Every structure is written in C-alpha cells, then in structure tokens.
Amino acid sequence: MSQPHESAEQAQPRLMPLPEEHWDARTRTLLATAARDPGGRIPNIFTTLVRHPDLYEQFMPFGGQLLRSGRLPGRLRELLILRTARNTGAQYEWGRHLPLAKATGITDADIDSLTEGPEARGWTDLERHLIRAADELNGHARLSDATWEVLAEHFTDAELIEIVMLVGQYHMVAFFLNTTGVELDPGFDSTGFAEGGPTHG
Template sequence: MTATIPQGFGPTTEERLPLPAAEQMSEAQRAAAEALIAGPRKGVKGPFIPLMHSPVLLERLAGVGEYLRFESVLPTRINEFATLIVARHLGSQFEWAVHRPLALNAGVAEATLADLAQGARPRTMAEDEADAWAFATELLHHHSVSDPTYAAALRRWDERGVIELSGLIGYFTCVSWIMNIARTPAPGSDAPLGAFPA
C-alpha cells in the first residue's frame, strides 16, 4: 500500500492557516463566512479556510468557483474529471476526497479514477474524457496546449467550453496551491491519493 500524500507533498500535516476563531474574526471575515454557509457550499471548508485571511479574495474566488462548478457549459462529468486531474497533479488530498465521489456519481468510471490516482494516463476513458485529459495534462505540464489538442477541445466544447475548461483548471490549481501552502487538512477518504511511483 502506498503512503498517502500530505496536502502539498510536505513532510508534515501541521496546518499553517487555520480558520480564525469566531470571536477573533473581523466584520469582513464574518460576512464572508456567512455568505459561504448560506451559499451552495453550506460551510467554510477546504480552500476557504485559509482564504478567510483575505476575505475580499475569498469572495471573488468563491464567485468564480461557483460559476465554474455550477453554471459552466461543460458536462458535470467532464468538469469533475478535469478537477481530479488537477488534484492528482498537485497532490491535493482535499480536492481529491471531495470531487472523487462527485465524479463517480457523474459517470466517470472507477477504473479511470484508479489509474489517475496512480498518476497514470487512464486506460479506459470516454472520448470526451480523453479530450479533457489531453487538454488538462498538457496545460498543467506545458502551460499551454498543442494545436491538435486545442482543435479537439474546440470541436467538442466550442470557444466558450475551451475558455471555461481552461478557467476550471486554473481555478482548481489556484485553490490547491493555497491549500498546499496552508496545509489545509482533507476530509477522510476511502481512496486517498497515494504517492507518485518512484
């Protein structure tokens, strides 16, 4: 059995930026927390714990994330699969634990996610998943995509979909980096990310 990865590949899981105590929150922090609790996330969790230390950034990123997760033109299955590609790439235990069950519920195959969890190109993918995998992987590794990969995504999702897929990858990269730096703890998972093969 492979060892699990602490958030951000670090040697320790000691949280650096925990949620401020309620009595120590500023008015802006309290307002940000109340908005998260009232919104689709129903609580202050994950990246929004360290982001409480910058409530304006929290509010703006939360809006971007809500749009990309709940209003994007991308099919939910592709949205969740691309999120997990980012989580695997960045060692984000939190995003993996949260989005893996959502991807399974949206129709991504268990075998696909098992390969992805090992850092491998999934052997079994639907055609649109293969297009999303190529796009996300090239963007994460090369900071752009090739002409054939771009053309495949454009045929599949049109200009708006290409922009929203790019934005989704960027958004989850941003919040994963924040949690990696903060060492934000992940919820328990029955299938945590394992270490990359040596």
C-alpha cells in the same frame, strides 16, 4: 521534465482555519453564504482563505461560476478537477471532489484510471483528450495544437475557454491548499489519491 511533488501534507498547517471566536462582523457575513458540510460545519478551505477577506469576497463568485454554473457537463468538469488535483499533489482538492465526482457518475474504476492518465483503459476518446489537456496545461502551461484541434471539434469557443480556466483555477487552489497545509475535513477521505504528477518531456 517536471520535478517530483513534495508531500501535500504538513506536520501542522502553516495557516490554521480562523477560529469562530475571531470572526468579526464582515467575516461572519462572508462565511454566511459558504457551502456547509453535514452538521453545519464550514469547510477548512473557506475558514482559512477568509483570513484574506477582500480576496475571499472576489474569489468565491469566480469559483462558484466554474463549479456550479459552468458550461461543461459535470462528469467532464470533475474529471478535469480530479486530474488536476492528482497532477498538483493536492490531497484536499482530491478528497473534497471525490463525492462530487461520484455524484456525476464517475466510478471507482474511473478514479483508478485517473491516476494512470489518458492512456488508461476505459476512457472515451473525448475523455482521453480532456485528461491529456489537463496534463499538458500542468506540464507546459498551454495546450498542444493536436489537443486543441480535437477538443475544438467537440466544444464551443466558450467551453474551450472554460476548460483552460477550470484547470487554471484548480491549480491556483492547489497552490493555496498545498502551501498552507489545509487539512481535509472530517467525513472526507482521499481514497485513490496518488501524489505527484505525470512526467512531461
């Protein structure tokens, strides 16, 4: 049985975003292509992760492939990401992805249902199984045969791989965010966020 998650919020971040006055030439080059928030602000996740420039340089193309160039429909991708954020207690991840999720058609009612899990009312059968997949990967680090078989009826081999890698990627990001205490950026909120993942036997 999984243990309860500690609060994702730290009294103060363990690692602060790297201040602009400390950016060297390489840091400026790496951050030049980072997505910016309204007003030109670079999100805290990037200005914190760039403290490890070699890792940042390799991480960004991988994360971008899954987020912007993946094979999964946007709605399904964001359902998986938000459920993963909820399962891992990653408030930053949840808050940053709410606008992306809503842009794909995910409603406030869907967001409420995500905190309840796969048995909540309103899901299609496919969505129910995808949310269950996120929970199984969180709790057991693998998909059950039953879940795999259902998903295999709807997705190609490449898409099945992407489902697993997407959830794994956002687990890794959650570990980084929760451990370092990255603070949610101005203009974003964590409406509907509920810390702590589901209980798995």
